[in-house]
Amino acid sequence: xxxxxxxxxxxxxxxxxxxxxxxxxxxxxxxxxxxxxxxxxxxxxxxxxxxxxxxxxxxxxxxxxxxxxxxxxxxxxxxxxxxxxxxxxxxxxxxxxxxxxxxxxxxxxxxxxxxxxxxxxxxxxxxxxxxxxxxxxxxxxxxxxxxxxxxxxxxxxxxxxxxx
Amino acid sequence: xxxxxxxxxxxxxxxxxxxxxxxxxxxxxxxxxxxxxxxxxxxxxxxxxxxxxxxxxxxxxxxxxxxxxxxxxxxxxxxxxxxxxxxxxxxxxxxxxxxxxxxxxxxxxxxxxxx
Amino acid sequence: xxxxxxxxxxxxxxxxxxxxxxxxxxxxxxxxxxxxxxxxxxxxxxxxxxxxxxxxxxxxxxxxxxxxxxxxxxxxxxxxxxxxxxxxxxxxxxxxxxxxxxxxxxxxxxxxxxxxxxxxxxxxxxxxxxxxxxxxxxxxxxxxxxxxxxxxxxxxxxxxxxxxxxxxxxxxxxxxxxxxxxxxxxxxxxxxxxxxxxxxxxxxxxxxxxxxxxxxxxxxxxxxxxxxxxxxxxxxxxxxxxxxxxxxxxxxxxxxxxxxxxxxxxxxxxxxxxxxxxxxxxxxxxxxxxxxxxxxxxxxxxxxxxxxxxxxxxxxxxxxxxxxxxxxxxxxxxxxxxxxxxxxxxxxxxxxxxxxxxxxxxxxxxxxxxxxxxxxxxxxxxxxxxxxxxxxxxxxxxxxxxxxxxxxxxxxxxxxxxxxxxxxxxxxxxxxxxxxxxxxxxxxxxxxxxxxxxxxxxxxxxxxxxxxxxxxxxxxxxxxxxxxxxxxxxxxxxxxxxxxxxxxxxxxxxxxxxxxxxxxx
Numbered sequence: 001x002x003x004x005x006x007x008x009x010x011x012x013x014x015x016x017x018x019x020x021x022x023x024x025x026x027x028x029x030x031x032x033x034x035x036x037x038x039x040x041x042x043x044x045x046x047x048x049x050x051x052x053x054x055x056x057x058x059x060x061x062x063x064x065x066x067x068x069x070x071x072x073x074x075x076x077x078x079x080x081x082x083x084x085x086x087x088x089x090x091x092x093x094x095x096x097x098x099x100x101x102x103x104x105x106x107x108x109x110x111x112x113x114x115x116x117x118x119x120x121x122x123x124x125x126x127x128x129x130x131x132x133x134x135x136x137x138x139x140x141x142x143x144x145x146x147x148x149x150x151x152x153x154x155x156x157x158x159x160x161x162x163x164x
Numbered sequence: 165x166x167x168x169x170x171x172x173x174x175x176x177x178x179x180x181x182x183x184x185x186x187x188x189x190x191x192x193x194x195x196x197x198x199x200x201x202x203x204x205x206x207x208x209x210x211x212x213x214x215x216x217x218x219x220x221x222x223x224x225x226x227x228x229x230x231x232x233x234x235x236x237x238x239x240x241x242x243x244x245x246x247x248x249x250x251x252x253x254x255x256x257x258x259x260x261x262x263x264x265x266x267x268x269x270x271x272x273x274x275x276x277x278x279x
Numbered sequence: 280x281x282x283x284x285x286x287x288x289x290x291x292x293x294x295x296x297x298x299x300x301x302x303x304x305x306x307x308x309x310x311x312x313x314x315x316x317x318x319x320x321x322x323x324x325x326x327x328x329x330x331x332x333x334x335x336x337x338x339x340x341x342x343x344x345x346x347x348x349x350x351x352x353x354x355x356x357x358x359x360x361x362x363x364x365x366x367x368x369x370x371x372x373x374x375x376x377x378x379x380x381x382x383x384x385x386x387x388x389x390x391x392x393x394x395x396x397x398x399x400x401x402x403x404x405x406x407x408x409x410x411x412x413x414x415x416x417x418x419x420x421x422x423x424x425x426x427x428x429x430x431x432x433x434x435x436x437x438x439x440x441x442x443x444x445x446x447x448x449x450x451x452x453x454x455x456x457x458x459x460x461x462x463x464x465x466x467x468x469x470x471x472x473x474x475x476x477x478x479x480x481x482x483x484x485x486x487x488x489x490x491x492x493x494x495x496x497x498x499x500x501x502x503x504x505x506x507x508x509x510x511x512x513x514x515x516x517x518x519x520x521x522x523x524x525x526x527x528x529x530x531x532x533x534x535x536x537x538x539x540x541x542x543x544x545x546x547x548x549x550x551x552x553x554x555x556x557x558x559x560x561x562x563x564x565x566x567x568x569x570x571x572x573x574x575x576x577x578x579x580x581x582x583x584x585x586x587x588x589x590x591x592x593x594x595x596x597x598x599x600x601x602x603x604x605x606x607x608x609x610x611x612x613x614x615x616x617x618x619x620x621x622x623x624x625x626x627x628x629x630x631x632x633x634x635x636x637x638x639x640x641x642x643x644x645x646x647x648x649x650x651x652x653x654x655x656x657x658x659x660x661x662x663x664x665x666x667x668x669x670x671x672x673x674x675x676x677x678x679x680x681x682x683x684x685x686x687x688x689x690x691x692x693x694x695x696x697x698x699x700x701x702x703x704x705x706x707x708x709x710x711x712x713x714x715x716x717x718x719x720x721x722x723x724x725x726x727x728x729x730x731x732x733x734x735x736x737x738x739x740x741x742x743x744x745x746x747x748x749x750x751x752x753x754x755x756x757x758x759x760x761x762x763x764x765x766x767x768x769x770x771x772x773x774x775x776x777x778x779x780x781x782x783x784x785x786x787x788x789x790x791x792x793x794x795x796x797x798x799x800x
Binding site for chain 2: 361423427430434437438441444447448450451452453454455457458461462464465468469472475476481521522525526581584585
């Protein structure tokens with residue numbers, strides 16, 4: 001895909017990081033506002049799509065390093081399942097951090113209030129795990145689907161010879 | 165009667181999606197039909213949670229209210245949306261690979277497995 | 280003893296951990312990844328057997344995810360569980376054992392079969408996600424959780440069927456499977472939405488306690504029966520089965536057989552434990568019986584004319600599902616009438632449930648032998664194969680055992696379950712038993728054809744270089760062979776210890792509800 005005009009490219013350069021910060025805000029505040037892991041991760045992954053549309057395919061392909069996004073995906077998933085395993089003294093997925101006072105452990109006062117970020121225990125950890133995973137996963141989906149339509153020729157990366 | 169309109173919309177969207185899956189020839193249109201069927205199922209789940217005169221189910225933003233709409237079907241719908249996303253991504257990738265192998269997007273041409 | 284109360288959750292959590300950590304294991308190279316693959320598969324199978332032992336000794340196991348008991352933190356006025364509750368009774372534990380065995384066999388087989396593919400990290404992840412989805416469908420006590428695990432298993436299987444991505448037929452098969460399976464899953468979701476809207480609960484025991492038939496429940500029942508019957512491969516929704524089972528790699532096909540059994544488990548859990556006493560008409564049991572008979576007949580008729588060995592076996596898969604539906608449909612028919620249940624209903628249910636484990640092990644073994652033939656000889660077409668019994672003796676031996684079991688020859692396990700189905704369906708309508716017998720004869724005919732064409736006959740020149748399949752593939756196949764021979768030698772033990780508790784647990788709707796609602800935890 002060809003890059004668009006210089007106005008669009010400049011706005012993309014500015015706005016891309018705003019999307020990343022906004023997505024991180026939605027992920028981290030998932031337990032007190034509507035939002036959470038999947039929604040925030042999808043917002044962050046749109047920056048890859050934005051870059052694809054405005055800067056063009058070649059710049060996006062050289063920007064995305066698949067190793068980093070795969071690592072983010074695996075880290076997020078492992079954080080999720082380990083947060084489940086650590087509470088297994090009572091039951092699997094037990095919220096062992098809630099109301100303990102440490103990381104994510106303060107209690108929430110009753111009644112309408114402005115929200116306490118430090119609460120809700122393992123739910124916040126699992127939110128961030130899912131958020132990391134969705135960032136990695138959706139960015140890789142956009143990247144591989146773009147490479148799959150083969151608008152520019154690549155040599156030496158064809159997969160052949162498994163069969164027939 | 166006007167309270168039933170959301171459920172009628174669910175039915176209409178479901179049958180539109182089903183019609184697209186069954187009778188369309190272009191594979192991308194079949195994928196759009198599947199997305200419509202998923203949308204109708206999600207809409208049904210959200211509409212079921214509505215309570216008359218309820219406010220948003222967020223404890224910190226709602227203020228002084230007597231009743232909130234149910235948050236549980238919203239959680240179920242979120243899960244269903246994520247599942248729908250994974251399915252759509254995989255479906256579109258398969259359509260791209262089919263186009264590369266067979267050279268056409270017409271589903272009636274893709275019939276090498278028969279009998 | 281203390282850690283055994285966590286068994287239902289561990290059976291689901293260990294394969295999930297295996298799936299998520301597979302890319303890490305892949306970083307270490309081929310051998311570490313294979314070692315992780317085998318390690319997690321063995322641990323999962325051992326855990327399912329321990330779970331079965333625990334349930335057989337102590338009654339249904341109830342496990343609350345995320346809290347100590349489900350009624351500790353309920354707001355006042357709400358009397359049913361809102362946390363996700365795993366409930367394992369004898370039928371669920373039986374299905375989990377079946378799934379674990381077939382997953383282990385497929386894992387051993389895939390070690391050498393898949394070695395020329397790239398992207399094997401993703402294969403191991405998808406394989407474990409499919410195992411998690413299958414086991415999750417069989418252990419859960421919550422309707423929406425069942426839908427989530429159904430979708431996990433389905434999406435993983437779409438990826439695995441299309442894994443041979445250079446073949447256009449594999450991608451076509453996965454596309455066909457995907458379209459119909461997604462529409463079916465959405466119908467399941469709409470049915471769950473109807474039930475949730477009526478009763479404000481998604482827990483199976485809670486809905487089963489409160490259910491009485493109305494218009495919305497009938498629509499939900501129809502959607503659930505049709506969608507779950509589609510996932511098993513029942514006629515008239517069976518079009519995806521030959522394509523998907525043929526084009527998947529052979530170890531994956533073995534596991535897909537187990538996944539279709541998990542969907543069958545869902546179907547019977549809905550019919551017996553959710554709707555059981557409220558089903559007041561005979562339409563649903565007769566629909567299941569008619570679909571079963573059609574599956575038997577159409578499956579075997581289409582199978583006799585096939586030329587490709589895996590497609591032939593996939594059509595036989597459709598026909599064997601018909602036997603199970605026939606047996607359990609007759610049991611559902613007799614559910615309202617205790618006299619009928621004692622006469623023929625309970626025997627039909629025992630036959631159907633015993634046929635589940637028999638079908639899974641011998642069909643899995645047949646698919647694995649077809650995969651071994653393809654790996655060694657390079658072809659799946661019966662017109663080209665021939666004379667391979669001399670060079671592949673162990674594969675031939677295991678094929679003979681599996682073919683004798685599926686054809687219902689005495690003394691193998693297939694004969695026992697088919698005899699139970701024949702004698703109970705004869706009491707309902709003699710013609711059903713006659714059709715089952717005819718199907719069995721045609722099954723025998725087609726497997727004699729396969730055996731004679733592929734294995735017997737003169738040795739062909741182009742197969743001069745063929746050797747026996749590698750050791751790990753033989754090990755995978757021999758796990759299933761040992762299970763078949765074990766069931767053949769000890770039929771009374773299998774019937775009284777494996778099958779009868781499962782049948783009793785399925786019929787006992789009140790016991791299923793009381794395990795969750797009655798005592799709390």
